[in-house]
Amino acid sequence: MLGKLRAKYIQSLGQKKVRDTEGVFIAEGPKIVAELLAAPGMEIQEVYAVKEWMSANEQVVAGITITEVSEDELIKISQLSTPNQVVAVVKKMNTPVISTRNTVSLALDGIQDPGNLGTIIRIADWFGISQVICSHECADMYNPKVVQATMGSIARVNVLYTELAGWLSLQKDTRIYAALLEGQDVANLQKLQEGILVIGNEARGISAAIVEQVNVKVTIPKKGRAESLNAAVAAGIILSHLT
Amino acid sequence: MLGKLRAKYIQSLGQKKVRDTEGVFIAEGPKIVAELLAAPGMEIQEVYAVKEWMSANEQVVAGITITEVSEDELIKISQLSTPNQVVAVVKKMNTPVISTRNTVSLALDGIQDPGNLGTIIRIADWFGISQVICSHECADMYNPKVVQATMGSIARVNVLYTELAGWLSLQKDTRIYAALLEGQDVANLQKLQEGILVIGNEARGISAAIVEQVNVKVTIPKKGRAESLNAAVAAGIILSHLT
Numbered sequence: 503m504l505g506k507l508r509a510k511y512i513q514s515l516g517q518k519k520v521r522d523t524e525g526v527f528i529a530e531g532p533k534i535v536a537e538l539l540a541a542p543g544m545e546i547q548e549v550y551a552v553k554e555w556m557s558a559n560e561q562v563v564a565g566i567t568i569t570e571v572s573e574d575e576l577i578k579i580s581q582l583s584t585p586n587q588v589v590a591v592v593k594k595m596n597t598p599v600i601s602t603r604n605t606v607s608l609a610l611d612g613i614q615d616p617g618n619l620g621t622i623i624r625i626a627d628w629f630g631i632s633q634v635i636c637s638h639e640c641a642d643m644y645n646p647k648v649v650q651a652t653m654g655s656i657a658r659v660n661v662l663y664t665e666l667a668g669w670l671s672l673q674k675d676t677r678i679y680a681a682l683l684e685g686q687d688v689a690n691l692q693k694l695q696e697g698i699l700v701i702g703n704e705a706r707g708i709s710a711a712i713v714e715q716v717n718v719k720v721t722i723p724k725k726g727r728a729e730s731l732n733a734a735v736a737a738g739i740i741l742s743h744l745t
Numbered sequence: 746m747l748g749k750l751r752a753k754y755i756q757s758l759g760q761k762k763v764r765d766t767e768g769v770f771i772a773e774g775p776k777i778v779a780e781l782l783a784a785p786g787m788e789i790q791e792v793y794a795v796k797e798w799m800s801a802n803e804q805v806v807a808g809i810t811i812t813e814v815s816e817d818e819l820i821k822i823s824q825l826s827t828p829n830q831v832v833a834v835v836k837k838m839n840t841p842v843i844s845t846r847n848t849v850s851l852a853l854d855g856i857q858d859p860g861n862l863g864t865i866i867r868i869a870d871w872f873g874i875s876q877v878i879c880s881h882e883c884a885d886m887y888n889p890k891v892v893q894a895t896m897g898s899i900a901r902v903n904v905l906y907t908e909l910a911g912w913l914s915l916q917k918d919t920r921i922y923a924a925l926l927e928g929q930d931v932a933n934l935q936k937l938q939e940g941i942l943v944i945g946n947e948a949r950g951i952s953a954a955i956v957e958q959v960n961v962k963v964t965i966p967k968k969g970r971a972e973s974l975n976a977a978v979a980a981g982i983i984l985s986h987l988t
Contacts, residue, residue, distance in 0.1 A: 617860065621975050630968030655971050688985065722985060725873030728898050732864050735981035738974065742931065742965060742982040 504550065504575045512550070512579040512589065518642050525594050527644035529656075531586040532558075537654025538592055539563065544657050545593035552576055555587040581646040594644060598660035600633050602676040606694050606745055607631065609678075611666055611712055612639035612703035613733055619643065620651020621734040622701065627655035629741045634659055637666035639703070667711040673698060677717040679744070680708055681736045685719025694744045701737045747793065747818045755793070755822040755832065761885050768837050770887035772899075774829040775801075780897025781835055782806065787900050788836035795819055798830040824889040837887060841903035843876050845919040849937050849988055850874065852921075854909055854955055855882035855946035856976055862886065863894020864977040865944065870898035872984045877902055880909035882946070910954040916941060920960045922987070923951055924979050928962025937987045944980045 514520045515528045526547060529538050532555060538544050539562055549568045551559070556570055576585045600607070608626050613619045619641045626634050641648055643661045652659075670678060680700040700716065702708030708716075722731060722739050731739075757763045758771045769790060772781050775798060781787045782805055792811045794802070799813055819828045843850070851869050856862045862884045869877050884891055886904045895902075913921060923943040943959065945951030951959075965974060965982050974982075 621978065624971050625974065625978055627969045627971035628965075628967055628974050632969075653972065658970055722871075724871055725988060726870045726875075727901055728867050728870035729896065731868065731871050731981065732977065734975065735864065735868055735978055738978035738982050739985040742985070745968060 504569060504571050504579070509575065509578045512591065515591065516581050516646055518645070521594070521642070521644050526591050527594060527649060528581065528646055529590045529592055529649050530580060530582055530588065530646070531650070532588060534649065534652075534654045535588050535590045536562070538590060538657050541657035543595070546590050547593055548591040549588060550576070550579060550590075551588040582650070595660075598633065598662055600635065600660060600662055602673050602696070602698055604696050605632065606696065606741075607633045607635060607698045608737065608741075609635045609666060609670065609698050609700045610640050611637050611700055611708050612706065613701065614639065614641055615704055615733075616641045616645045616647035617651045618704065618732065618734045620648040620656075622737050623648070623652045623659050623661065624655040625734060625738045625741060626659050627652075629745045631741065631745070632658075632660055634661045635666065635669065635698075636661060636663045638663055667709065667715070670698070670700075670712060670715050678715055679718045679720055679740075680713065680716040681740055682708065682713070682716075682719045682721055685721040688720050688722050688740055688743045691720065691743050697744070699737070699740060699744065701733055704733050747812060747814050747822070752818065752821045755834065758834065759824050759889055761888070764837070764885070764887050769834050770837060770892060771824065771889055772833045772835055772892050773823060773825055773831065773889070774893070775831060777892065777895075777897045778831050778833045779805070781833060781900050784897075784900035786838070789833050790836055791834040792831060793819070793822060793833075794831040825893070838903075841876065841905055843878065843903060843905055845916050845939070845941055847939050848875065849939065850876045850878060850941045851980065851984075852878045852909060852913065852941050852943045853883050854880050854943055854951050855949065856944065857882065857884055858947055858976075859884045859888045859890035860894045861947065861975065861977045863891040863899075865980050866891070866895045866902050866904065867898040868977060868981045868984060869902050870895075872988045874984065874988070875901075875903055877904045878909065878912060878941075879904060879906045881906055910952065910958070913941070913943075913955060913958050921958055922961045922963055922983075923956065923959040924983055925951065925956070925959075925962045925964055928964040931963050931965050931983055931986045934963065934986050940987070942980075942983060942987065944976055947976050
């Protein structure tokens with residue numbers, strides 16, 4: 503049974519300012535919730551689930567407050583157009599300490615589409631990239647659409663928000679790569695042990711203050727006529743060649 | 746000025762059965778409409794636009810019926826959460842005749858997410874792939890979300906719907922490649938002059954009847970812990986190595 507006030511609170515976590523004040527975010531669906539429950543260091547505060555999910559997950563959730571809800575109640579607290587069994591309220595991760603030495607990092611300059619940001623975090627996780635540095639213009643990593651698109655990878659990739667141009671200028675010893683419309687053919691790149699790959703905004707690309715810091719401009723040669731590639735697809739292609 | 750009946754008709758083109766009966770689809774926003782207007786062979790039947798778009802496009806639209814609409818009217822006919830200046834009603838393309846000889850083709854087995862399908866059509870266009878063969882389980886290429894995600898590439902890539910396993914079995918002379926969780930490392934593939942690359946459903950992958958016809962199984966090696974890659978990202982990565 504779900505109280506009216508509680509339902510309103512969970513629903514309000516769709517808004518960034520509420521998430522910021524409360525220090526929590528929501529995750530939905532059996533797959534993503536299972537990944538968060540399994541991830542070390544994630545603090546699941548509350549779980550709201552339908553009976554079907556509860557019987558399948560009795561073992562997993564020992565020690566966590568679970569509230570059984572009806573399908574109608576689930577609809578009220580879900581951010582999805584098709585609610586999916588379970589909604590969890592999860593404590594935000596601590597801001598990670600990031601070092602760019604001996605590793606490949608991803609830097610995102612204004613990735614504003616939540617689906618793109620989530621997909622990029624999932625791609626990073628696939629390629630073993632453990633840290634993603636976002637400019638303040640990026641979508642909020644705790645936006646429900648971002649969490650959804652990460653498919654659980656949000657629990658395994660460190661994501662940091664910072665003033666990106668300034669931060670990059672401090673990484674003096676690490677080479678900066680960037681996806682641009684002109685540059686070295688991605689197919690000719692060597693595998694990297696260390697580097698920062700910058701991916702730019704969906705429409706505007708990478709800002710001038712960052713482009714001038716780039717050491718290696720990388721391009722994905724166009725053979726057809728599309729004007730651009732989706733930012734997440736570009737990130738995936740470059741990482742598949744670099745890592 | 747937009748009549749009530751006309752507004753209702755345009756709005757109804759969001760539904761597949763209406764698009765099928767009427768033989769038209771809708772495209773929105775200055776960028777996509779401009780690409781369709783510029784594409785040879787596309788038949789734009791009607792354009793509904795706000796004053797701003799009309800003054801910027803006077804030259805382009807000679808000979809096409811344009812109706813000026815207010816922002817409020819645009820909201821009524823738009824499928825977008827943020828309507829964007831212009832809605833065009835466009836005649837569906839003829840079903841293309843496709844040959845798989847001397848070219849690289851893309852075959853999609855149940856790509857159900859409209860955003861993924863549109864993004865894949867855009868990726869095909871980027872890499873100069875001129876034909877995409879879809880199983881009947883794929884999203885409708887004329888779904889407004891697909892059209893939107895193609896960013897105009899829908900006008901330049903031939904898309905055919907067919908019973909995919911049967912169709913593949915007829916392409917006896919062309920090698921079939923498929924993205925699978927196990928197979929040859931994509932980085933070791935030779936560039937292709939001819940071939941069909943199969944991309945599978947977001948959750949279920951490629952159906953058994955198709956897997957058994959595959960000549961070359963291709964995989965994108967996983968270095969991290971994500972369970973899978975987004976289908977469009979996988980398509981982009983493999984095409985960047987194959988073409």
